[in-house]
Amino acid sequence: MAFFSIDDAAQALRAKKVSSLELTQESLALSKKLQPKLNAFLLLTEESALASARQADSELAAGKDRGPLHGIPIAVKDLFFTKGVKTTAGSKILADFVPDHDAAVVEKLHAAGAVLTGKLGMHELAFGITSNNAHYGAIRNAWDPTRIPGGSSGGSGVAVSAGMVFAAMGSDTGGSIRIPASYCGTAGIKPTYGLVSRHGSFPLGFTLDHMGPLARTSRDCAHVLQAIAGPDSRDPYCATSSTPMASIPSKPSLEGIRIGYSEKFFFDNVDPEIRQSTEAALRAFHEWGATLVPLELGWLDEVVALSHVILPAEAASAVESHLHRRADFGPEVLPLFEAGRLIPAVEYIQAQRLRRLYRQRAKTEIWNQVDLLLGPSTAITAPKIGESTVTLAGGLTVEVRAASTRLVRAFNVLGTPAHSFVGGFHSNGLPMSLQLIGAPFADSKVLAAAIRFEEELNLHRRMPTV
Amino acid sequence: MASPTAPDWGKLTAGLYPHLSAAEQEALRKIWSGNYDKFAPLKAKITASLDPDFRVDPDPASEKGA
Numbered sequence: 091m092a093f094f095s096i097d098d099a100a101q102a103l104r105a106k107k108v109s110s111l112e113l114t115q116e117s118l119a120l121s122k123k124l125q126p127k128l129n130a131f132l133l134l135t136e137e138s139a140l141a142s143a144r145q146a147d148s149e150l151a152a153g154k155d156r157g158p159l160h161g162i163p164i165a166v167k168d169l170f171f172t173k174g175v176k177t178t179a180g181s182k183i184l185a186d187f188v189p190d191h192d193a194a195v196v197e198k199l200h201a202a203g204a205v206l207t208g209k210l211g212m213h214e215l216a217f218g219i220t221s222n223n224a225h226y227g228a229i230r231n232a233w234d235p236t237r238i239p240g241g242s243s244g245g246s247g248v249a250v251s252a253g254m255v256f257a258a259m260g261s262d263t264g265g266s267i268r269i270p271a272s273y274c275g276t277a278g279i280k281p282t283y284g285l286v287s288r289h290g291s292f293p294l295g296f297t298l299d300h301m302g303p304l305a306r307t308s309r310d311c312a313h314v315l316q317a318i319a320g321p322d323s324r325d326p327y328c329a330t331s332s333t334p335m336a337s338i339p340s341k342p343s344l345e346g347i348r349i350g351y352s353e354k355f356f357f358d359n360v361d362p363e364i365r366q367s368t369e370a371a372l373r374a375f376h377e378w379g380a381t382l383v384p385l386e387l388g389w390l391d392e393v394v395a396l397s398h399v400i401l402p403a404e405a406a407s408a409v410e411s412h413l414h415r416r417a418d419f420g421p422e423v424l425p426l427f428e429a430g431r432l433i434p435a436v437e438y439i440q441a442q443r444l445r446r447l448y449r450q451r452a453k454t455e456i457w458n459q460v461d462l463l464l465g466p467s468t469a470i471t472a473p474k475i476g477e478s479t480v481t482l483a484g485g486l487t488v489e490v491r492a493a494s495t496r497l498v499r500a501f502n503v504l505g506t507p508a509h510s511f512v513g514g515f516h517s518n519g520l521p522m523s524l525q526l527i528g529a530p531f532a533d534s535k536v537l538a539a540a541i542r543f544e545e546e547l548n549l550h551r552r553m554p555t556v
Numbered sequence: 557m558a559s560p561t562a563p564d565w566g567k568l569t570a571g572l573y574p575h576l577s578a579a580e581q582e583a584l585r586k587i588w589s590g591n592y593d594k595f596a597p598l599k600a601k602i603t604a605s606l607d608p609d610f611r612v613d614p615d616p617a618s619e620k621g622a
Binding site for chain 1: 569607
């Protein structure tokens, strides 16, 4: 892979050192080469990708520059509608579905001149964190193919980390961008709820679904987010404000930035090396000018408990019309959807009432005190495919699902931007990640801090050997 | 607000899914009853004036940028 980041490739395109066609051919060749080993893709859209690449080259040569994504190979999770192209959501129940329109994010990526190379595999119907798909096979981590890439945007994490594409679209309902970003060693942002339109994406949890990018750098995530964010009247929950995201300078300043941390929430039952990595990151941010503020955030576990009511109920409603086709659901996800139908309406409404209370509490106890929160994204590094528990150094045994989701889920309920990026490497050779969280619509501030970390330490530049 | 007795999850499961095996019904009952145990105590925080929050409303004072 000749170019590491979107910025690198964009510069080379404009300097005519490479063409979009060459970038796309390399992307498709590598994707095909790695497909038997990693199973990242459900479908490569080779013909249309090459056509888009040729168009990008013509436009750039004629002086029509659509921005940093112009001519850049990108792929999308298979829950985003792509007009005329099968869109399965990783499921058998939607195996033959061909949409007649693009998702809003796909429209915006096309408008930005991105070259869409294919549809990425995922956990079935986005309801899981392993991407071990009963119908399409296990997606495998590029760092160690015996391990999960995380989910549900597993194919997105793998395709980016292995260098097949420069960025990939994912979705995050309970960690499904940040968990694969963590396990695959990429950057990945769950933006503020409503910043990116959900139009044309299969829902899992209507009030919890967030659409966002994974990429090799946080700055690349910012480029994609800038392209896909914005009002959309077709999504009734989309923010109506049209203020664009702030552009982020190189080595963004951290003067005046207050970063909160919490022993109780972020370090309970966390791998000791991940804890040390997070503590080192806190010291680094302080050295670069940020003020550190200890906070008591144990109550975020209560917010996680709300997600266990809201998500199953909403997910069950999303697929209810298909639930009679029991044999066509994977054995792992079917009970989760069916359990959602057991939740009484009263409990769901109570959970949504409590959600307002906790959002107010977050404003008072977090966003009135600090600009950002910093913690790990996941409590563990990528587990083996099929593992349901892992034992940490020190002998503590943790359940994989809880260890993967506990630190990320609260921010789906609160709707605040949360970004995962590489914080270092474990003694087991696997990436460890950090998570920066901001107040609603402070997505640029979150990304700026992560960009500063990456530009200072370059820990994110290590790539797996595949 | 005081919480009433927890629903009978076994009865609910059997009523909604009579066609499932006992083992399948038990698996469903365990998923939801486990989640409910963590959620139920939180309901004591609900006051009469608290409205549901079905979407995240942006704080008007929030900035869009660094």
